[in-house]
Amino acid sequence: MTPDLVKGILAGDVRSAARLMRGIEDGDREALKTLDKLYPHTGRAHVVGITGAPGGGKSTLVDALIGVFRQRSITIGVVAIDPTSPLSGGAILGDRVRMQKHCTDQEVFIRSVATRGWLGGLARAAVGIIHIMDAMGKRIVLVETVGIGQQEVDVTRLAHTSVFVLTPGSGDAIQMMKAGILEVADIFVINKADLEGASRVKRELQAMLSMTNSLPDERQPPVILTEAVNGKGIEDLAEEIVKHREFLAAEGGLERRERERARLELTEAIESALKDYISSGIDRATQDKIVDALVRKKTNPQAAASEIMKQLIGPE
Ligand SMILES: Nc1nc2c(ncn2[C@@H]2O[C@H](COP(=O)(O)OP(=O)(O)OP(=O)(O)O)[C@@H](O)[C@H]2O)c(=O)[nH]1
Numbered sequence: 001m002t003p004d005l006v007k008g009i010l011a012g013d014v015r016s017a018a019r020l021m022r023g024i025e026d027g028d029r030e031a032l033k034t035l036d037k038l039y040p041h042t043g044r045a046h047v048v049g050i051t052g053a054p055g056g057g058k059s060t061l062v063d064a065l066i067g068v069f070r071q072r073s074i075t076i077g078v079v080a081i082d083p084t085s086p087l088s089g090g091a092i093l094g095d096r097v098r099m100q101k102h103c104t105d106q107e108v109f110i111r112s113v114a115t116r117g118w119l120g121g122l123a124r125a126a127v128g129i130i131h132i133m134d135a136m137g138k139r140i141v142l143v144e145t146v147g148i149g150q151q152e153v154d155v156t157r158l159a160h161t162s163v164f165v166l167t168p169g170s171g172d173a174i175q176m177m178k179a180g181i182l183e184v185a186d187i188f189v190i191n192k193a194d195l196e197g198a199s200r201v202k203r204e205l206q207a208m209l210s211m212t213n214s215l216p217d218e219r220q221p222p223v224i225l226t227e228a229v230n231g232k233g234i235e236d237l238a239e240e241i242v243k244h245r246e247f248l249a250a251e252g253g254l255e256r257r258e259r260e261r262a263r264l265e266l267t268e269a270i271e272s273a274l275k276d277y278i279s280s281g282i283d284r285a286t287q288d289k290i291v292d293a294l295v296r297k298k299t300n301p302q303a304a305a306s307e308i309m310k311q312l313i314g315p316e
């Protein structure tokens with residue numbers, strides 16, 4: 001079964017890919033092994049993070065970008081990450097509906113993933129899904145995430161190009177500055193430019209950026225005005241994404257980002273291997289004993305954890 005799945009995915013087969021993605025989301029061991037087999041075939045896709053506050057128009061932008069890239073015959077994968085799965089089934093459905101006009105296009109693959117908690121900043125399932133799209137031969141993988149906080153800074157470690165979306169009159173720029181996004185974003189988009197105040201937000205953002213990136217030869221991230229609903233500014237955005245990839249390729253940045261991503265995945269793999277090892281290493285009865293001791297305040301969590309680690313791995 002596994003070799004077929006691998007073959008299917010490498011040939012770009014959507015059903016094989018969807019099947020493996022389901023397995024990955026369920027944490028199925030066989031699926032994870034199949035993913036390992038795909039790993040050597042990954043690394044060709046350009047991963048673009050599209051991030052910003054809820055309702056800023058990210059999905060509408062993604063939809064419009066798909067249109068532009070498809071006109072250029074570029075194959076596309078889209079991963080919409082929803083970190084708050086139980087409450088926002090509606091949002092996922094909304095994304096599906098909004099991107100539906102591409103659903104009959106074989107070269108576009110859209111997948112929503114509900115993450116159960118974040119691991120090292122980004123859910124493992126999401127990373128797996130990006131790898132699968134990459135192995136399928138998607139040239140560009142757009143990853144939509146919601147939020148303007150620390151977690152979104154972590155998302156940039158996974159993407160080659162990080163696009164942050166703001167809207168006029170929302171105060172997003174200040175939030176982004178606080179979260180350290182101004183330092184890590186590659187492209188800014190002020191969407192809903194049809195609304196009042198877009199050019200003011202652009203000026204303010206550019207002023208903040210010129211203070212943040214003080215070195216004269218440092219690349220200033222472009223700030224683009226878009227109206228995603230009206231398809232305006234989308235060509236410019238696509239152009240900046242392509243330009244950013246060329247910029248990275250020219251100065252060794254692509255390899256640097258690959259290494260950064262590999263390091264992130266390694267850390268996550270170590271953490272999850274340790275977790276598995278530890279939870280398989282102490283039996284239920286021992287755990288219960290320790291919990292009893294904690295409840296009776298005979299020990300504390302740190303001391304109990306060190307004790308367990310000593311028993312499992314040996315003294316430090
Ligand atoms: N006025 C205006 N509305 C827009 C524009 N782009 C998107 N919208 C609207 O903004 C609303 C939210 O759009 P989405 O694309 O779902 O935004 P999102 O950022 O993906 O939302 P979440 O995924 O829920 O965070 C929708 O009603 C869109 O029609 C725009 O350029 N101008």
Ligand SMILES: [Mg+2]
Nearest residue numbers: 058059095144
């Ligand atoms: Mg959305």
